[in-house]
Amino acid sequence: MSEAVLQESDDLIGHPAVRQIVTQLRALDSYGTYDTWPDFKVLDPMILTKERRREIPVVGDPDETTISRLKAYYNAIAAGIEREVELMAVPVVNLSHEGFGKGLILVGRLVVLNRTLRDVHRFGFDSLEKLVEDMEKQVAQAVALVNAHRDVAEM
Amino acid sequence: MSEAVLQESDDLIGHPAVRQIVTQLRALDSYGTYDTWPDFKVLDPMILTKERRREIPVVGDPDETTISRLKAYYNAIAAGIEREVELMAVPVVNLSHEGFGKGLILVGRLVVLNRTLRDVHRFGFDSLEKLVEDMEKQVAQAVALVNAHRDVAEM
Numbered sequence: 608m609s610e611a612v613l614q615e616s617d618d619l620i621g622h623p624a625v626r627q628i629v630t631q632l633r634a635l636d637s638y639g640t641y642d643t644w645p646d647f648k649v650l651d652p653m654i655l656t657k658e659r660r661r662e663i664p665v666v667g668d669p670d671e672t673t674i675s676r677l678k679a680y681y682n683a684i685a686a687g688i689e690r691e692v693e694l695m696a697v698p699v700v701n702l703s704h705e706g707f708g709k710g711l712i713l714v715g716r717l718v719v720l721n722r723t724l725r726d727v728h729r730f731g732f733d734s735l736e737k738l739v740e741d742m743e744k745q746v747a748q749a750v751a752l753v754n755a756h757r758d759v760a761e762m
Numbered sequence: 763m764s765e766a767v768l769q770e771s772d773d774l775i776g777h778p779a780v781r782q783i784v785t786q787l788r789a790l791d792s793y794g795t796y797d798t799w800p801d802f803k804v805l806d807p808m809i810l811t812k813e814r815r816r817e818i819p820v821v822g823d824p825d826e827t828t829i830s831r832l833k834a835y836y837n838a839i840a841a842g843i844e845r846e847v848e849l850m851a852v853p854v855v856n857l858s859h860e861g862f863g864k865g866l867i868l869v870g871r872l873v874v875l876n877r878t879l880r881d882v883h884r885f886g887f888d889s890l891e892k893l894v895e896d897m898e899k900q901v902a903q904a905v906a907l908v909n910a911h912r913d914v915a916e917m
Contacts (some may be wrong), residue, residue: 699864701856709854711866716873716907717914752871759872759914 612654613647619735620647624742627686628653631679652676653738655731669706669728677702677710677730680742681720685712687746688719692753694760702727712749716762719749767809768802774890775802779897782841783808786834807831808893810886824861824883832857832865832885835897836875840867842901843874847908849915857882867904871917874904 619625629646636642641649653676655663669677681698688696694714702708706727712720732738753760774780784801791797796804808831810818824832836853843851849869857863861882867875887893908915 699854699856699866701854711854711868713866713873713876716876716911718868718871718873721868721871756871756911756914759911 611648611651612656613651613735615645615647617647617735619739622739624683624687624739625650625735628679628683631682632676635675635679653731654735655733660729663729667728668704673728673730674702677727681710681712684720684742684745687742688712688714688749691746691750692760694753714753715760717752717756717760719752720745766803766806767811768806768890770800770802772802772890774894777894779838779842779894780805780890783834783838786837787831790830790834808886809890810888815884818884822883823859828883828885829857832882836865836867839875839897839900842897843867843869843904846901846905849908869908870915872907872911872915874907875900
């Protein structure tokens with residue numbers, strides 16, 4: 608991967624959604640690679656600028672760290688939902704070897720998020736702003752669903 | 763695996779639930795191994811008698827054919843649900859390498875089946891009767907859920 612695009616001084620690094628995804632990325636780092644890294648460096652590979660995207664082959668199998676980033680993203684959204692609705696939110700990421708699959712979040716018997724995944728080896732966001740925007744949108748939609756169908760979410 | 767426990771003459775081989783699981787097993791047989799096999803032989807490894815269970819190690823990784831059998835089972839239940847409720851039912855089997863995970867079936871935004879999987883390398887049923895009984899129970903519970911929350915299932 609090319610030079611870091613994020614900086615320690617980036618304002619959004621302190622945003623609650625970003626804090627949550629950093630926590631989740633560190634939680635999935637079973638070999639302790641990130642232990643000595645500052646947050647902006649842990650987060651940096653989530654951002655795929657046009658230049659970075661060009662460097663990734665169009666077709667390919669996702670590697671383990673890319674899958675970890677995808678899982679951290681779903682875990683962070685689930686944590687965001689839990690905080691709002693005060694019910695357990697369960698992320699399920701189901702992938703084939705080729706990087707196709709489903710990203711789900713379940714609250715009780717309610718599917719609050721259901722996304723088709725493709726090209727997971729190219730998973731990332733144009734900018735930190737886009738990442739935050741996307742996460743907030745996903746959480747808001749899920750919370751609205753839980754509020755509309757609280758009986759099913761509490762099953 | 764020991765000698766076949768099922769026989770061609772077994773009455774239950776003609777049961778709709780059993781027909782469905784045989785169809786699903788054949789659909790997942792990408793190498794055509796089952797092409798020349800009669801149905802009872804395709805179905806036979808789903809039945810784990812006490813003797814067969816004893817032959818399987820307590821701890822182990824599930825092999826590909828065992829996972830296929832598990833998927834065929836969820837696909838067959840999903841097909842049974844679809845027939846009853848006339849809505850699409852989506853099976854999701856999510857497994858770790860060690861054979862732990864989740865078996866889900868989704869109808870729209872409704873989780874109609876949610877089972878924790880463990881010891882998948884030992885997946886099987888005591889008898890064909892037990893298999894049919896289990897499938898019918900799963901389908902009936904799922905159909906009841908859809909009927910109780912049709913609005914969520916139709917989302």
